[in-house]
Amino acid sequence: MTTTETPDTLRRILDHSSRADPYPLYAELRRTPVARQEDGSYVVSTYRELTDLLHDPHLSSDVRHLSRPTPATDEGVTPAFINMDPPEHDRLRRMAMRHFGPPHTPGLVAGLEGDLTSVVSGLIDDFADEEQIDIVDDFAYPFPVTVICHLLGVPREDEPRFHLWVNGIIDAIDYNPETDPKEKLDKGVQARKDLRQYLGGLLEQRHGRPGDDLLTRLANDDGPDGRMTDEEIVSTANLLLIAGHETTVNLITNGMLTLLRHPEVLERLRDRPGLVVPLVEELLRYEPPVHIIPWRAAYSDITVADTVIPKGSQIMLMLASGSRDPNRFHDPDRFDPDRRDNQHLGFGSGIHLCFGGPLARLETQIALTELVRRLDRPGLVSDPPPYRRSPVLRGPLHLPIVQGRS
Amino acid sequence: MTSADNLQAFKRDGRIVVVGASLAGLRAAEALRDEGFTGSLTMIGDEPGEPYDRPPLSKQVLTGWVPADGTTLPRRRDIDAEWLLGVPADGLDLATNHVRLADGREVPFDRVLISTGVRARPWFVESEAALDGVFVVRTREHAERLRRALAAGPSRVLVIGAGFTGSEIASICRERDIPVTVAELAPAPLVGALGAMIGEIATDMQRAHGVDLRCGVKVTRLEGDAQGHFRRAHFDDGSTVDADVAVVSLGGIRNTEWLRGSGLAAGVRGIACDTGCRALDLNDLITDDVFVAGDVARCPNPVYEYRLISLEHRANAVEQAEVAAHNMVSGQADRRPHLSIPVFWSIQFGVNIKSVGVPTFADEVVVTQGSVSDRRFVAAYGYQGRVTAAVSFNNAKWLDHYRQLIERAAPFPPPCPTPDQPVDMKPVPVDFPGPALLAQGATVVVTGHDPGERRVTAAQQHHR
Numbered sequence: 118m119t120t121t122e123t124p125d126t127l128r129r130i131l132d133h134s135s136r137a138d139p140y141p142l143y144a145e146l147r148r149t150p151v152a153r154q155e156d157g158s159y160v161v162s163t164y165r166e167l168t169d170l171l172h173d174p175h176l177s178s179d180v181r182h183l184s185r186p187t188p189a190t191d192e193g194v195t196p197a198f199i200n201m202d203p204p205e206h207d208r209l210r211r212m213a214m215r216h217f218g219p220p221h222t223p224g225l226v227a228g229l230e231g232d233l234t235s236v237v238s239g240l241i242d243d244f245a246d247e248e249q250i251d252i253v254d255d256f257a258y259p260f261p262v263t264v265i266c267h268l269l270g271v272p273r274e275d276e277p278r279f280h281l282w283v284n285g286i287i288d289a290i291d292y293n294p295e296t297d298p299k300e301k302l303d304k305g306v307q308a309r310k311d312l313r314q315y316l317g318g319l320l321e322q323r324h325g326r327p328g329d330d331l332l333t334r335l336a337n338d339d340g341p342d343g344r345m346t347d348e349e350i351v352s353t354a355n356l357l358l359i360a361g362h363e364t365t366v367n368l369i370t371n372g373m374l375t376l377l378r379h380p381e382v383l384e385r386l387r388d389r390p391g392l393v394v395p396l397v398e399e400l401l402r403y404e405p406p407v408h409i410i411p412w413r414a415a416y417s418d419i420t421v422a423d424t425v426i427p428k429g430s431q432i433m434l435m436l437a438s439g440s441r442d443p444n445r446f447h448d449p450d451r452f453d454p455d456r457r458d459n460q461h462l463g464f465g466s467g468i469h470l471c472f473g474g475p476l477a478r479l480e481t482q483i484a485l486t487e488l489v490r491r492l493d494r495p496g497l498v499s500d501p502p503p504y505r506r507s508p509v510l511r512g513p514l515h516l517p518i519v520q521g522r523s
Numbered sequence: 524m525t526s527a528d529n530l531q532a533f534k535r536d537g538r539i540v541v542v543g544a545s546l547a548g549l550r551a552a553e554a555l556r557d558e559g560f561t562g563s564l565t566m567i568g569d570e571p572g573e574p575y576d577r578p579p580l581s582k583q584v585l586t587g588w589v590p591a592d593g594t595t596l597p598r599r600r601d602i603d604a605e606w607l608l609g610v611p612a613d614g615l616d617l618a619t620n621h622v623r624l625a626d627g628r629e630v631p632f633d634r635v636l637i638s639t640g641v642r643a644r645p646w647f648v649e650s651e652a653a654l655d656g657v658f659v660v661r662t663r664e665h666a667e668r669l670r671r672a673l674a675a676g677p678s679r680v681l682v683i684g685a686g687f688t689g690s691e692i693a694s695i696c697r698e699r700d701i702p703v704t705v706a707e708l709a710p711a712p713l714v715g716a717l718g719a720m721i722g723e724i725a726t727d728m729q730r731a732h733g734v735d736l737r738c739g740v741k742v743t744r745l746e747g748d749a750q751g752h753f754r755r756a757h758f759d760d761g762s763t764v765d766a767d768v769a770v771v772s773l774g775g776i777r778n779t780e781w782l783r784g785s786g787l788a789a790g791v792r793g794i795a796c797d798t799g800c801r802a803l804d805l806n807d808l809i810t811d812d813v814f815v816a817g818d819v820a821r822c823p824n825p826v827y828e829y830r831l832i833s834l835e836h837r838a839n840a841v842e843q844a845e846v847a848a849h850n851m852v853s854g855q856a857d858r859r860p861h862l863s864i865p866v867f868w869s870i871q872f873g874v875n876i877k878s879v880g881v882p883t884f885a886d887e888v889v890v891t892q893g894s895v896s897d898r899r900f901v902a903a904y905g906y907q908g909r910v911t912a913a914v915s916f917n918n919a920k921w922l923d924h925y926r927q928l929i930e931r932a933a934p935f936p937p938p939c940p941t942p943d944q945p946v947d948m949k950p951v952p953v954d955f956p957g958p959a960l961l962a963q964g965a966t967v968v969v970t971g972h973d974p975g976e977r978r979v980t981a982a983q984q985h986h987r
Contacts, residue, residue, distance in 0.1 A: 172923040174892055174901075174941035182942070202942035204893065417939035468920045 127152075127160055127433075131508050137501035139408070139508070140450065143438035151424040157185075158412075158431035159424075162438040164445035164462070166422050170434065171467040175419045177202050178469060182414035184429030194313070195348040197356035199469060202416075210472065212342050213353050216334040218475060226475045229264070233480060236263050237487045245491060249498070252373045252516035253366065256488070261365040261480060265358050268476075270330025271319065282312040287363050291506040312358075316351045331357075361473040367406035367512025368477060369484045372397070374516055375404050376489065377497045379452055386454075387489050393482045396454035400481070401440075401463025403452045408437035408511045410465070436462040437511075493521045527854060533633060534852050537562035540622055540630055541604075542612045543638035543778075544568025546576065547817030547840040551636050552602040554848035564604040565630055567622060569611035570662060578837055580666035581691040582870055586698065587674065591667035612639070615785040620812065634851050637782075637794060637802065638817040638844065641775035641835055646683075651745040656753035657769045660688060672768050677701060679766035681756050683742050685712035687869045689772035690725065694871035697732045704735040704764045706742050706756070709956045717882050717914055719954035721902065724895060724916070728872045735764075745769055775835060777819050787813065793821035793833040798860035800847035806978055814851055816843040822861060826929065827884045827911070836867040864926050868919070874898050877919040880912025880929045882953075889936045889950040892943050893918050900945060901925065904953060905935025 129135055130142045143162060146152065150163035161167055170176050179202045180186050198209040215221045240260060244250045262283050266276050289305020316332075323336040335350045345353065376383040386392050412431050419426045426432060440461045441449040464471035471477070488495075498517040505514045539555060541548045544566045552564055568574075575594040583589040607624065614623035615635070622630045643659035646652035656677075658669045673680070673696065680696045682689045685707035696703040709715055711722030712729060729736045737758070744757040756764050779789040787810070788795040788803040794815045795803040800822065802813040815822075817840040821833040846861040853859075868877040882888075885904035891913075893900030901921050904912035909932045913925035928937065936950050 168923070169927060172921065172927075174921050174924060174943070175939055177942050179942065204897075204899070204943050207899070207943075416942050419939075467923075 124155065127154065133504070133506060136504035136506075136508065136511060139437070139511070140441055143435060143441055146435060146438055147442060150422045151426070153424075158433060159426050160433045160435060161421070162435040162442075163422075164439040164442035167434055167436065167439040167462060168466055169421055170413070170419070170432065171462075171465060171469075173419060173421075174203075175416045176432065177414040177416040178206070179414065180412075182416050182429065183412065183431055185431070195346075195352045197352045199356055199360060203468065206468065208342055209345065209349060209353065210468075212338065212340060212345055213335070213357075213472070215338070215340050216331055217472070221340075226479055229268075229476070230479065230483070232267060233264060233483045234487070236260060237483050241487060241491050248521055249517060249519050250492075252488075252518060253370050253513060254515065257366045257369040257373075257484070257516075260369070260484060261362050262358075264476070264480060265361060268331050269316075269354055269357075270323070270328060270332050275315075278315070279312075282308040282315075283358065283362055284308075286312070286359060290363070290510070293506055309355075313351055313355060316354050317347065320347055320350055320354075357473060361477065363510050363512070364406040364471075365473075365477050365480055367510060368397075368400065368481050370513050370516050371404035371406065372400050372481055372485045373488060373518070374497070374502065374513060375400060375452055376485065377495060377518065378500070382452070382454055383489055386485070390486050390490070392454055393486050395456070395459070397478055397481050397485070398459050398461065398463075399452060399454045399456050402446070402456075402459055402461030403440070405437050405440060405461070405463040406510060406512060407463070407465070408435070409509045410434040410436060411509050436465065492518075495520045496522070530852070530854050533562065534558075534560050535562060537633045538565070538631060539563070539634050539636065539851065540565045540567065540632035541636045541638065542567045542615075542622055543636075543640055543817065543819070544570070544606070544608060545574050545638065545640055545817070546596060546837065547638035547640070547844040548636070549574040549596055549598075549602075549844075550841050551638065551816055551844035551848040552604055553599045554845045555852060556600060556602050558849060558852045560852050562633075564602060565632075566602075566604045566606045566608075567610075567612050567624065567630065568606070568608045571609040572663075575663055576837075577661070580663060581660050581688045582695070584663070584666045585670050585673060585692065585695045587670060591663040591670065594663055612781050615782055615787070615813075617786055617810070617813065632812075634812045634814065636814045636816060636844075636847055636851065637819065638815070638840075639778040639781070639819050641777050641818040643771070644773045644776050646745065646769075646771045646773075648745070651747070652771070653751075654745060654747040654753040654769075655751050656767050657745060657771065659771050660692065661775070669768075669770065673699060673701060677766070677768045679704060679764070680768040680770065681706065681742075681764055681766040682770045682772060683756075684772040684774070685709075685725075685729075685736070685738070686715065686772060686774060687713065687867075687871075689770065690729070690871045691869060692770050692772060693729065693734050694732070697734060697872070702733075702735070704737065704766065705729060706740055706758065706764075707736070707738045708741050710738050712736070712738075714956055715883075717878070718885070718888055718904075719956075720888050720951055721914060724898075728874065728898070732872045737762075775818070777833070779819060792831075793819050795821045795831055798823055798825070798862060799850045799858050800843055800861055801850065814847040816840065816847040824881075825862065826864065826932075827881055830884075832865075832881065834865050834867075836865055838866050839863070864929050866922070866926075874916050875919060876914065876916055877922060878912065878914040879922045879926045880904065880910075882912040882914060883955060884911045885953045887935065887950040888953045889948060890945040891937055891948070892921060892941050893945060895945070903928070903935065903937055905950065908935055909933065910935045910937065 126142055126145050130139050146162040150166045152160045178200055198206045240256050244255050262280050266279055271279055285304045285308030289302050292302045320336055323333040338344045415426045415428050415430045417428050443449050464474040495518050502513040502516050505512055541552055574596045576596050579589050579594050584591050610624045610626050612622050613625040620632050643661035660666055679702040682693045682705045685705050690712050693703050693705045712725040714722030741759040742756050743759050746755040748754045753769050777793045782789040786804050788805050796815040797809055800814045800816055802810045802815050818835045821831045823829045824832050842863045843861050846859055850858045864880055866879050882904050885906045887905045888902050891901050891903045899917040901915045901918050903910055910928040915922055
C-alpha cells in the first residue's frame, strides 16, 4: 500500500506552524516509506529508499521530464547543473570542479582556513561587547556572502551591492503570497536580474586576464572539456552563490541553536576544539539546512520499496527524515557528536552531492569553534526561535542570544 | 568455545595469532580489539616493516607523487600486539595449535587468523628473472626499485601481462613519456577480468596513448647483455623488442605452501572457508579455531550460486577481516556471514575504472549509460537473465544502483532507459578467453573404501 495512512501529514509538514519541530511528523511519514499523494506525486521519507533513489539513474533533475512541469523559474535563463541530467550535468560540474577541488585544485578549500578565520574574527569583534546578539543578522548571514565574494573574485568595493542582491533573492524565496506585499517578490526578480547582469559584466573583464579567482579561471579555462560559455559561467556562479548561501547560514545558526540546547556539548567543544569535526557531521544529520528536495522526475518507471513510480511522476525526497530514520541510525533523535558510522543525507548523495560541501563544512567548523571560544556564557533568548517560511531550506529567521550575564 | 563462560574467558585471556601482517591482518587485529578481545595478540609477517597499502604501488608511487614509504597504513586504534616481523610462517600444526616460523620458533594459539595474501608471480626462468632491469610489483621495495628505474629514463619499458597492474604501469610510463610495449597472451588487455567488449575499449585506450600493444603473443625469452642487464625480449611469433626495463605482471601466487600438511583445504586457489571465514579442512569439515581473510581466502558467495571465489581486492580484504574478527570472538548464534558484493577500482590512461559484482560470472554484457567513445559509461553484466556485475569508466557514482540490482537479482538487461542513453543498447556475449575463472581443475583425490575411512587428500599441486 503506497497511499499514506495519514494523507494530511505532508500538508502539516509544509505548514509554517510545524517549522520549529517537523521531526514527529517525519516519523509519521516514515510509516509509509513511499507515499503516493492525491495529486499523483510521491513522497519518500526512509533512509534506504532515499539513498536507493539518489543513486538511481532513472531519477531526473530536469524539469522537462515531469509530466506536469513545475511553475517556470527565470524564463530564458540557462539552467544551472543542479537542474540538469548527465551528460550535460557531468560536463558542467566537472568543469566547475576543476577549479574548486581535487584532483586539479586540491588545496583550495583547506587554503581558505586563514581567510575564513579572519572574516569570522572580524564579525565577532563587532559584537564581542554586546549583551544581546542576533546570530543570524550579525554573524551567520554576512559570513558566507563575504566568502563567496572572495572566491569568485568580486572586488571588495562591490561587496555591499552583492549583499543587497542576495538579501533580495533570499527574501523572495521566503515570499508568502497571503501575507507579503508583492513588492517583496518583484524585488527578488529584480535582484536576480541585477546579479546576473553584474556577474556578466565582471566576467567580460576577466577574459584574457590572469588571476586565481573562480570567475577568471572559468573565463580562461583550457581543460579537456573546453570552456564554458559566458551564460554557463554566470549560471554556475549564480548557483554557487544562491545554493551556498542560505544553506550555510542555516547550518551555522542551527549549530549554535543546537549547542545552546546541549550546554554539556558546548562545554566539551570549548575545551576540545577538535570535537568540531564530528560535531558538524552530526549537525548535518540532526539539524540539516536542506530538509527536502522538493522535486525530482521519474525519467522512466522506477521501482522502490516494491512500489512502481510511473514515468513522469514528481518525487519529493525528505532528506531530513531519512537522516532521522531509526532503521539506519541508532537513537536518531539524540544529538550525539561522538556518533560513528554517520553517513547522513545532509549533503544529499549521488551525482548531485553538494558541490560546496567541503567549504560549508570548514565554514561551519570555524564559525562554531570561534563563537564558542569567544562568547561569554551565551544563552538563548527564546526557544524555539522564529523560523523562516521555507520547509525546504529550513532555519531560524533570527537567533537572539544573550551573553555576559551571570 | 561452546559455552558462554568459555567465550568470555577466551575474550579475556585467550591467545590469537594473526599470520600475515598486511591490510587484512591489521584490520582484523583492530576489529578484534574493537570487539572487546583483551587477550594476547601476535602478528606474524614475512616483510620487515609496518603494514602498508598496496594499491598506490602501481600508481601514485611510480609517478613519484607518493614516496614508497609514505604508504604505511593508518592505524584506527592501538592494537597492543606482539609483532613478529621479517620471518615467514612455515607450518601450522592443528593437533597442538602452533604456528611454526621459518627460524624454528613455535607460536601457540587458541585461535588463528590466516591472511598471508598473495605474492607476485615471478618470470618463469629464474636466470632471466634475475637480470638487472627485470621487475615485479607487489611490495613497496619492488615499487621503489621500479620507480627509480623509470626515473632514470629508460629507452623503452616492456610490460608483460595486460591485466590491471600491467595496464596501470603502462599508463604511468606513457604519462612520463616513456616508450612502452605491452605484451599480452590474450586477445586484449583486461579481457580475463572484464571480457571482450571492455577488452576492445582498453585496446583502443592503450593505442590512443601511444602504447605499442601486442596481443595474442607470448614472451619466450628475456635476453641480457654481458653485464647481466636486460636488453631484449623474444616473442613466440619470432619478433623481438629492445628495452631496458621489463615489468612482469602475470598476476599472483597465493601464499599457501606453508600450510602443506596442515590438513586445511589450502592450494593454489587459496584456502577454502565458509562465509563466516572459518577455514575448511580437506574433508570439507569446518574448523572451529582457524579463520581466513583477504587475498588468500576462497569464500563461497551465495549471490554467485555459492561458488568459492577468491578476490584480490582491497575492500574485500577489509570486509572479510572484520567478519573474521567478529566471528573469532562470537558465539555461534552471533556469527555473521561475509556477504558483500565485491568492488574494485583501477586508474589508467586518465580513466577511473570501477566495478561491482563478479564480471566473470556472466554470459552477456550491455552498455546501459553514457558513451563508450567519450570513455564515460556503465556496462552491466548478466548471467541467465539477471544482473551479476557492472563496470564503470569515469562514471563510478552510479555503481551503488547496480549493486542493488545485483543484490536483488534484477532482470538483465535492465529494461528502463535513463537520461544519459547510450547509442547502442544491445547485449553482446561477454566472451572470456580460456576456461571460466570459477571452474578450474580438481585439487584433491578421495581415498578409502569403508565409510569410516573415506577421506580426501590433496592432489599433487603444481603451478602453471
